[in-house]
Amino acid sequence: MQPHGTALGSGEGLSRAELLAAISLAIDLGLGQPMEHMLRSSLIATRIAERMELEPRQRATVYYANLVGWIGCHADSHELAALFGDDIAFRADTYTVDMVGLPFLRLMMSHVGRGSPGWERAVRATAFLVTARSRVATLIQSHCGSAGVLSDRMGLDEQVGKALAHVFERWDGRGLPNGSRGDDIPVEIHIAHVSDVVEVQLRTGGLARAKDVVRSRAGGRFSPAVAAVFDRDAAAIVDGLLDVDVWTAALARAPDRDRTLTPEESDELLGAMADFADLKSPFALGHSRGVAKLAGAAARHLGMPSAEITHLYRAGLVHGLGKLGVSNRIWEKKGPLTTAERERVRMYPDLTGRILRRVGGLESVVPLAMKHRERIDGSGFPRGIGGAELTAGDRLLAAADAYQRLLEPRSYRPPFDPSDAADRLREQAHAGRLDAESVAAVLAVVAPRASRRTPWPAGLTDREVEILRLVAQGRSNKEIAAELFIAEKTARNHVERVYTKLGVNNRTQAGLAAIDRGLAVSPVKSVGS
Template identity: 70%
Template sequence: MHPSGNGADVGLRRAELLAATSLAIDLGLGQPMEHMLRSSLIATRIAERMGLPAERRAIVYYANLVGWIGCHADSQELSALFGDDIAFRADTYGVDMAGLPFLRLMVSHVGRNSPGWERGVRTAAFLLTARHQVGRLIQSHCTSAGVLSDRMGLDREVGQALAYIFERWDGRGMPDGARGDQIPLEVHIVRLADVAEVHLRTGGLLRAVDVIRARRGTQFSPEVADVFAGDAAAIVDGLLEIDVWTAALAQAPDRHRTLHADEADELLRAVADFVDLKCPCTPGYSRGVAESAAGAARSMRMPAADVTRLYRAGLVHGLGRLGVSNQIWSKRGPLSTAELERLRMYPYLTGRILSRVAGLESVVSIATKGEERIDGSGFPRGLVGAELSSADRLLAAAVAYHQLLEPRPDRPGLDNSAAAQAIRAEARAGRLDADGVEAVLAASGHRPARRTSRDGNLTAREIEVLRLVAQGRSNREIAAALHIAEKTARNHIERMYAKLGVRNRTQASLAAIDRGLAPFAIDPTGNG
């Protein structure tokens, strides 16, 4: 079940949602965002010069925009072979992707960062089965690309074209070794535009032309290569200076099409499924987060518009994960500082990707806070207490619960009961909102926990101590205010810490705020 969308961020345009998805694809390719948008402009300009009719130019546009959407489905396998899947994809743009140059590139990534002996063993094993392993990955890519294209509502011809995205003019591509005119002309244009954009951006116009000419008749169609090389300056004119987002959307075949609420939800579910294929989680993870968050919001009688925003935020909260290598997601043992920083960037990347879509502003605001915690221990911004709305807290609880159900490199997935116990412990420790946790668990099929005091079973005196701690009082000042010995005050504080599951005064103060205790603290002026 999903909400109806009444009143929440209506009027979304499909072209913008697909363009935003392309930004996530860019990150997974090791390219800066707008790579695919820029290459789509190159592709459509080539198609115009070749006289393709509007319906075929539409295939070129969207096949380019989402052409690599399937590659993220095999990120786990790619990472197992080559380590950093994003770095490997980025490096492929520098070679012809056939013969010895491509083999040398693959070997250079096999076992990278492994001990010498292990890398040697893995390299030898890879060389014995290289074509079979790479072929299997490419077959997976092509199949996934077609399915995801269909799920996103693109024309059937787009999905059919994506089956050829790894084929080459000279027949040395995969998965079927199609050659020449056996490959749709639209794909020949897309493949050239994709590579030309990278070399234009990194090496300039002359470098881009040199690369295309060097691969003419091998990777690229001679006809398409000649069109590009013959009018390259005009084809790429302004591409490195213009507002690419606006320019690319102006070329979208359905740029004026506005989605109904149900259509928007269906497209966002397709995006969610796309993300789940990339990350080390089970299919349906993002949908589960969305449904738990929305169900919790309904049980708390939040407005229908907020329910819809939470549902959509749950679907798309993980989109930025595509910018994090599976080598990090799958690493056993502690992450390095750099790896941890990259992982903690994913909500920020989600926000950057989706902030371009008009009408998703309130969804993005929630979606970027799924990893925040009310004690300030979350990421990426370390928000605390009142900085997190009720909707933010519900999404954080839903994300935390469903992450516990997922297997991780260092542990198996927890069963429902163990996950519920773990998330309730997080609430007792002051990291997650207790009411939000119970609402999420109820929406996920758990029985409500036996209600306990919102104060963590604190005694009346411990509540008084907590209020004073929240005011910033020292142990001596607390003792004086309560007319007790300083040692007694210290003992009360230690017991209060243990009951709340906090370790310092900052966390205790946040717990007081979240429990509505801080506003009633004793006034230090003595005026009540």
Template identity: 65%
Template sequence: MTRHGSAAGPRRAELLAALSLAIDLGLGQPMEHMLRSSLIATRLADRCGMDARARGAVYYGTLIAWIGCHADSPEIAAAFGDDIGFRADTYRVDRAGLPFLRLMLEHTGSGLPLWERTMHRAAFAVTARSRMSDLISSHCASAGALADRVGLGEEVSAVVGAMFERWDGAGLPTGVRGPDVPEVACIAQVADVAEVHLRAGGVAQAVAVVQARAGRAFCPSVAQTFTEHADEILDGLLTGDVWTESLAQAPDGDRELSEAELDGLLRELGAFVDLKCPALVGHAAAVADLVAAAARHAGMGPADVRVLYRAGLVHGLGRIGVSNSVWDKTGPLTAAEFERLRLYPYLTGRILDRVVGLEPIVAIAAAHRERLDGSGFPRGVRGANLSASDRLLGAAEAYQGWLEPRPYRPAMGPDLAADRLRAEAREGRLDAEAVDAVLAVAGHRIDRARPWPAGLTDREVEVLRLLAYGRSNREIATDLSIAAKTARNHVEHIYLKLGVGNRTQASLAAIDHGLVRPPVHASSD
């Protein structure tokens, strides 16, 4: 990619544009959906007479409007099967009333035998409104928190928090109506839907859908402005260089990140993707810290250590493009499911490869599941083509992953994980020197006794860790041999002390405070 001027480091706008590509995958849309939507939104904002500040909020609010979607993936997959397929299908209908209920029922119990699917659908129909209300309320709170964490502020949070609201008051989570729906959100809603129907059926279909939803889902005046200027607003969007054109509209498009800012934003991206699966909470930061320590132990210079640390933070970004019906499966994967899983390192590379200045980071991140004997993925690269950095990240990610629970197995203890890592080296899949460096730094960690942050007690920290790994209050009670009411009280106290309102925010706080650790009990694979 060629950039005008002398800038050579990553820009914040580019990283957020890359984040939007990951969001696209989680929505079941082709990459550049949100980039195109941001162009539609800014062109529409201009025709609505918005000032520069509001226009900037519209740009970024539309670009990352669905930033919270992946955090709901476990719940969406549990209810509707393929979370990505469900989200893609929601663009076919107005997200309210009988059409939306029919869509949800179509997906409820997906993959189950007919009799069981029928029972699931009947049960869901009775509780649909309350269940969706709870899910969307949690989604909007999480989305707002994530928008704040990547530095986008209250005006952008207002957009992402209102994407499920409707002009007719039938939306969620608050059911505001009419002018109480922020205008910036009204524009983002129209742009998001119009882009999908532009690709599906051209300008005529996009206009027809927006007109049909005017006064119901969409603000009538915004819909009218879009309709009157649709040819200009949508001009060239299916043929132009969307990445470059969209970045040209960013209010801070030329702002380069400092080294500290880049580390901070990449760390947020790692935490962001970890929320896709409760078992992965804290994984990216743990891998990054481990591989950086191993690189220093191996004698690498500061520049190489920094690149490896950053690759560790973002190595799993492509996981968002794989359904939780795969990630959360407790039994063996089918061949088709495994092929979908094998794509995620490739998707990591696709998401980040247009960000100028990240090239060496992206190359290492995309190779973390390759193996010396060619048995890895996504490309089956063999040892001669794997650098020392590739080998270190592969060993660090494998070790850290085995320390963590997965839906199909419990966590391994450190000794068992170390034995497994050594076996991979003996069998020629992982590099022996990389394995030794990882194990050396993993075996010499010292935990110093210190008070817990936010005044948390020992028991509350235990509960928080289980909560972050996706355990319900009832499961926490069983794990800790306490009453369900006691577990619920602990969760309420944790939320109060951390100043959070749901599991996603509590999980992020646990990452921030360094409280997410693998279980200490060893078990077999």
């Protein structure tokens, strides 16, 4: 459903396959792999599926199970970083070992508490050693549930979501969360397991290395039948993959390559991409939708043409995709950032541009999305441009983003209330960093807090809404109890009731439920009809 007050029915529809391919580029960043890893993996998978003579629907599932197979990982970046420090570095290192037994335990132990003082790291490593399997199982259970939900939100076939529930299972039954084995695991996932690893080994060590790794894991993580097909036809399966235009080649194999979305469908999928990006850091839950609504409503308030309103709204939805390329160790750091960390943060708008600029129909959206952190006085990033180089749309999106961020908590500060956030925004305009007209337009469409309200959705109480927001921000039961001055057992009971009322079972799903019910996005006045 389009938010009231923005003209979003106009404008061209987008290619569904291209948008999903763009999502895969963002997934690559979070895996610590170069962009096009998942696209190349999907090509490998489709070539294996053809040789195994799978039916068309299975081949479609193979393609997308590879393309978005690790989509659930990023929703758990907060938890992963709490265990292993740099979530991206940890994921990258998992490609160096078979994820089972002593080698995997050694890998995990090498990452536990990384970046912490020596004494703290030793304590955390000891504690992790005692609870390793249960903590990893909890993470994987959350990942699988999140992957299915996100797959559904992207509009993928239900078979893709069902397949993704097995992404951490193994042929030999030593996987998680259910210990499924052999043919109880969909063949599409057996193919995905081989293809994902082959791509990395091929790119970093060559074909001989890829074949050696597949042979060594056949009958363990890998299906012997799939491994045998790859071993037999490896040269043909990987032929040209390191030389071709992977984007074009992979899209040519997309099952829905000819499907163009309606404008409304385009905005729905862009909204799902917004939620996906925001789940990277629980402090930013609902951020992108909030920015999009503010920018769209403010643009209408200023009388901008409908096409420009559409572009601003869409830029608001997708401006944060590049954040997936920055570790949560940086996003959630409580102290000051180092020079290297600051430079990493300053890169994310450029990463957003790299992800989106190949999608046809977003040519007017990408420049807006890339400049939302630039400032009139040239003090912003990533380019440090200012003045006349920033269009009216650039300035408006920057003001909307700045206001929305002030309303949200960060690891180093609590959220500002709307009045204080408005004062801060006006101060930035007075100092010449933000455009005064854009700031005035954003503040004009911010809805005042109502003194009376209708009941909360899903039968939630005031306390349960408070609990939901804290859960969505990644707070543990212990942290919620301390925040609200209640017993930890009481906090746990509240959380369980919230989950029951919303029909969810983890933080990611709770956060998405909060977004869907308007509990994670600041309200905006309706402007126009």
